[in-house]
Each structure stands twice: as C-alpha cells, then as structure tokens.
C-alpha cells in the first residue's frame with residue numbers, strides 16, 4: 001500500500017477511484033484491484049490498521065477508567081452518538097463526535113457514523129441475512145415503490161461469492177423467504193430459544209420459524225480466511241473494539257489488506273471527497289475533488305471509473321454537491337429525485353419477557369450472535385384479510401435470551417468475592433427488537449442546506465426523514481403478535497418497550513436517495529448501479545437501494561458492489577466507459 005506524494009496530474013490519475021473504505025468501499029477496492037485496476041481509495045477519516053489500531057481490544061474490565069460507561073461529559077456533548085447501544089467506553093473512539101460533523105435535522109434523526117479507514121465495518125453487529133426473490137418483487141407487486149431492475153437470480157451468485165470470502169456462519173434452514181447461503185457452522189440457540197422455536201412450529205404450523213442468526217463470524221475458518229490472516233472467532237463478544245483475531249468480517253481485516261496485496265491499491269486516509277468532476281465534452285465523470293482533512297487544501301484526482309461508497313447519506317451528500325453546468329442540481333439528477341425516497345428500518349420498539357422453566361440450565365460462555373425471526377407478514381403477497389392487511393410490508397426481529405443473575409455487590413473482601421463466585425440465578429429473560437421495512441417516500445429526503453457548511457466548507461446535509469402511519473401500525477402488530485407468540489410459549493411478565501419520541505436513525509440501516517430502477521424518469525441508477533446519465537459513476541452502498549425489506553442490509557451491499565465492480569471492469573475492457 002502506498003501513500004501519495006502528489007505533484008503532477010499523472011501521479012493523481014488512476015484506473016478507478018473508490019470513495020469510502022467501509023463495508024462496500026472495501027469490496028469495491030478488492031474487486032477492482034483484483035482485476036488489475038490501479039485503484040485509489042479515498043477515506044475522509046484517519047487510518048485504522050488491523051490489530052495495531054484497536055487500542056482497547058485486549059483490555060480487562062477493570063482497566064477502563066469509567067467502568068466501560070460513557071461519561072456524563074461525553075453524553076452531554078454528544079447526545080446523538082451516545083444513543084447508539086454499541087457506543088461504550090471500549091468502542092467510543094470509532095464513533096463520530098456530534099459537534100465535529102454537524103448536520104441539519106429538519107426532522108429529528110439520529111445519524112450514527114464511523115469516519116475512519118474501515119468505516120462502520122469495525123462497529124457493526126455482523127448480522128448477514130440474504131434477501132429473497134419476494135423482497136425484490138415486493139415494491140412493484142404491492143405498488144409502493146418503483147420496480148427493482150434486478151431480482152434474486154441476478155444477485156444469488158454474488159451472495160455466494162461474498163459469503164465465501166467474508167465468512168458467514170449460519171444454518172441451512174430451507175426457508176423460501178430467507179435463502180440459505182454458503183455457511184460456516186452455525187452458533188447454537190440457547191435452550192429457551194430452542195423452546196420458542198419448537199413452540200412456534202407447533203402453534204403456527206411452520207409459518208413463523210425462529211432461526212439462529214446468520215452472521216459474519218469465522219466459526220470455522222476456511223483456507224481463504226487463513227490466507228487473509230484471519231483466525232477462528234473466540235466468542236469473546238468484544239467485537240465492537242476491533243477483533244485481533246480477524247474473527248469477524250471488517251474491511252480492515254479482510255478486503256483492504258487483500259486489495260493491498262495486489263500492489264494496485266493506494267489508500268489515502270484524511271481525504272474528504274468534496275464532489276465528482278463531470279466533463280461535459282466527454283459526457284462523463286473524470287475524477288473527484290478532495291479536501292485534505294487537516295490542511296484543508298483541495299486536490300483533484302482522476303480516474304476512468306468512480307465508485308461512490310461513502311455510506312448512504314454521505315453518498316447522497318457528495319452527489320448533491322457534485323454540481324456542473326450539465327447537472328446543476330447534483331450528479332445525474334435530471335429527474336430531481338436525487339436525495340429522495342430515503343428509507344430505513346423501523347427500529348423503534350422491542351419486547352421482553354421471562355420464563356420460569358429451565359431452572360437447571362444457564363448459559364455458558366458468550367455468543368456474539370442471537371436468534372432471528374424472519375418476516376412472516378406480507379411475505380409472499382400482500383394479505384387482504386386479517387391483521388397483516390392493515391399495513392404494507394412487515395418486520396423481522398432479533399431474539400436473544402439469557403439467564404438473569406442477581407449478584408450482591410454490597411459486601412467487601414471475602415463476602416464480595418463469594419457473592420461474585422456464586423451468583424443467584426433468576427428466571428430466563430428474553431428480548432426482541434423489531435426491524436421493520438419502511439416505505440420509500442418522496443417526502444423522506446435529504447438535501448444540501450443552503451447556508452450552513454462544515455469545517456471543510458462543504459454544505460451540511462439536511463435530513464428530513466420521519467416515521468409514518470404505516471410504521472405505527474406495524475409497531476402495534478409487532479406488539480400484538482410477539483405478545484401472543486410469547487404467551488403461547490409459556491413466557492410471562494411480557495413487556496413492550498416503545499418510545500414514540502425515538503427518532504429514526506438508530507437502526508443504522510439508511511438506504512435510498514440514489515435508487516436503482518428501470519426507468520430513468522423515476523430512478524437514478526440502472527441495473528448495474530451506473531448512473532443512467534453518467535455511466536462511469538457507480539453507487540453501490542445503501543444509497544442505491546430501491547426498497548429496504550427487513551434483513552440487515554450490509555450483505556446485500558457487499559454482493560451488489562462485487563457484481564457492479566466486475567461489470568465495470570468488463571465494460572472498461574470493452575471500451576464502453
């Protein structure tokens with residue numbers, strides 16, 4: 001990997017430029033360099049080297065100055081970042097600070113970001129479920145969004161391709177709504193989760209399966225993972241710190257070092273991409289403008305193809321800021337839809353319960369994963385009768401369990417030690433959080449603020465995204481259905497948790513704004529993620545998504561990116577770009 005000493009335009013010219021080094025940018029870098037393209041990856045944040053830049057990864061609980069918690073001072077200064085469940089003392093250095101990267105909340109929106117080499121691939125929870133054909137069909141079938149230009153058959157081989165390389169654990173469940181993948185051995189469900197699974201099969205005639213989540217952990221590394229220098233997951237469940245074993249997939253442990261090995265990668269951290277340069281005579285993009293994060297100096301870099309992978313909302317920002325005579329309202333924005341139809345996952349609510357059985361069992365060790373309830377509402381068609389007919393689409397849910405322990409920490413010395421060594425066990429507790437599909441709407445949009453700029457002189461992003469009535473109905477259905485499902489399975493003390501004031505954003509699954517589609521009048525990108533009107537610019541992160549379905553989205557971003565990158569190289573070789 002080389003860092004640049006830039007003086008001439010020639011030295012600033014590459015075959016390909018990738019904006020952003022997170023989950024999708026890492027994949028673009030791997031594929032493009034793997035096909036022989038000299039590729040520049042521009043990353044606005046600092047460099048984070050695998051292992052050596054994970055400062056807390058081996059720390060013991062007592063070594064944290066604040067017992068692992070965020071301080072009041074930090075919370076007061078960073079109310080948005082503090083709301084993310086994963087932002088604790090051990091992972092805090094990976095989260096963007098509110099004041100350093102302001103944005104305008106036309107409606108409340110908690111925008112959680114990780115600006116560093118690796119992006120949010122260091123911070124994510126690693127849930128990786130495929131989409132099915134029903135997810136791609138849904139928007140056109142049910143008439144709530146434009147038709148996807150691709151279907152499951154287009155992407156299935158690319159799911160397999162990225163799964164084998166990233167390493168995805170899971171069970172072959174044989175579910176049409178959640179296709180199986182190329183799985184490493186699955187984690188095991190707890191006895192209480194197995195009980196729930198069995199009860200669901202009994203009471204709902206196989207229509208509400210509960211499975212162990214598919215997740216990006218090396219439960220049994222294969223030769224391809226060992227070649228990446230990654231080893232077996234040790235089930236420490238401290239992944240948010242960065243994993244010294246490379247036990248989970250991140251750009252830092254996997255795709256970026258793989259790309260670097262080709263000798264074709266130039267990674268440039270601290271490089272804030274300002275905009276894309278469009279050349280009217282050539283009728284294509286020729287490069288990008290970049291501001292040095294520290295000196296604030298602007299430099300241009302050039303390439304034949306550009307992949308924009310700055311994560312959904314930042315990709316929208318870069319493209320809206322890419323103004324030219326040809327595209328005065330942002331790159332490719334002839335139809336005025338750039339920044340519109342932003343969607344996300346309805347993550348507002350959850351439920352918890354207890355079971356007073358299984359008293360002779362407890363959990364042993366830690367599992368960096370949970371069970372998963374695939375969507376059962378409006379999957380194969382829009383229901384026309386019954387509760388599912390009250391709203392469009394549906395929800396999936398995570399489902400976890402643990403045996404509650406009651407440790408008396410009031411004593412001192414030997415009393416305290418004995419109490420810690422012999423915790424009193426309470427009932428098993430379970431909890432579930434909803435991941436609902438939201439409907440892409442023109443009224444959910446992002447735009448450039450007309451007056452406010454950031455520290456680099458770039459317009460601030462204005463976010464105007466909110467829940468709607470469909471989301472409220474879905475929340476009510478989740479409460480009703482999950483309460484019923486837990487009740488028939490013998491759970492007690494069932495409590496729903498919902499805060500109507502909780503803003504969207506904490507799902508961290510933003511999608512849309514630069515959606516794919518068949519018709520240039522109603523979409524920005526074609527089936528290969530190229531702008532309809534600027535074919536050498538590709539958008540393959542969440543911004544390209546036409547709809548959101550309910551699955552954790554990053555696996556789909558990876559597969560879409562690998563597919564588009566391979567197409568880009570083919571087109572380049574044919575002289576079409």
Ligand SMILES: Cc1cc2nc3c(=O)[nH]c(=O)nc-3n(C[C@H](O)[C@H](O)[C@H](O)COP(=O)(O)OP(=O)(O)OC[C@H]3O[C@@H](n4cnc5c(N)ncnc54)[C@H](O)[C@@H]3O)c2cc1C
Nearest residue numbers: 020022023024044115119120125126127273311541552554
């Ligand atoms: C706590 C947490 C849990 C999550 N759990 C899951 C999960 O279980 N499953 C799942 O599928 N997803 C999960 N996600 C979401 C997942 O992390 C994202 O979907 C994924 O990282 C998106 O990949 P990306 O490449 O689009 O963006 P990122 O990984 O965020 O990478 C984008 C990169 O672009 C850089 N960048 C931004 N703007 C610019 C610019 N102007 N110039 C240069 N560089 C720029 C950023 O600094 C960043 O490094 C989770 C996220 C978090 C934070």
Ligand code: SF4
Nearest residue numbers: 233234236237243247
């Ligand atoms: S649980 Fe696995 S992936 Fe997570 S930190 Fe531990 S070894 Fe790494």
